[in-house]
Amino acid sequence: MASPSDDDSQQNLILGIAVGVISLVLFLVIGIALYANGKAHKAKPAVAAATAPVVATVTETVVVVIPDGASIRVENGVVNFYFATGSTDLAPGAAEALAAVIQGIQGGKRAVISGYHDTTGDAAINEQLAKKRAEAVRDVLVGLGVPADKLELKKPETTEGTGNNAQARRVEVKLVD
Numbered sequence: 001m002a003s004p005s006d007d008d009s010q011q012n013l014i015l016g017i018a019v020g021v022i023s024l025v026l027f028l029v030i031g032i033a034l035y036a037n038g039k040a041h042k043a044k045p046a047v048a049a050a051t052a053p054v055v056a057t058v059t060e061t062v063v064v065v066i067p068d069g070a071s072i073r074v075e076n077g078v079v080n081f082y083f084a085t086g087s088t089d090l091a092p093g094a095a096e097a098l099a100a101v102i103q104g105i106q107g108g109k110r111a112v113i114s115g116y117h118d119t120t121g122d123a124a125i126n127e128q129l130a131k132k133r134a135e136a137v138r139d140v141l142v143g144l145g146v147p148a149d150k151l152e153l154k155k156p157e158t159t160e161g162t163g164n165n166a167q168a169r170r171v172e173v174k175l176v177d
Helices: 004-040 045-051 099-106 123-143
Strands: 062-065 071-075 078-082 110-115 151-153 170-176
Touching (some): 099 110
Antiparallel strands (some): 062 071
């Protein structure tokens, strides 16, 4: 017959395994929910969060261009996300492009996120689209572990972007003190 201390050890082992399995299932469910939520917002932050490497500050110009019109440009510490017409889908590589922003936030700065739109179509719809795009970028940053209080959505005085229509459909992320 087993002694009471052996029974306690076995119960503790079984309890530990049960807690581990429950935790694993819980994280899996949360991960799937975040992924599905990201798909619903057409942002995909959960997948990017799982694979995003943190790199040094980007000091050169980096451009990622996607055939459908979405692209990312990091220049002089400002990350610009360019969007296809009528879309809030971020270009692949969004998490990697935000690595410099994340590093700046970890260094005590805040990120200001501003959305712009082009001049085609209805101005009110475009303004809402610019806001949704900025929110999508914010959601990616939050998904990458950035505290929400370090992010500021700021509506620019003029949401109509400069440059050609492709350059105007953008979200800018700038670091501030």
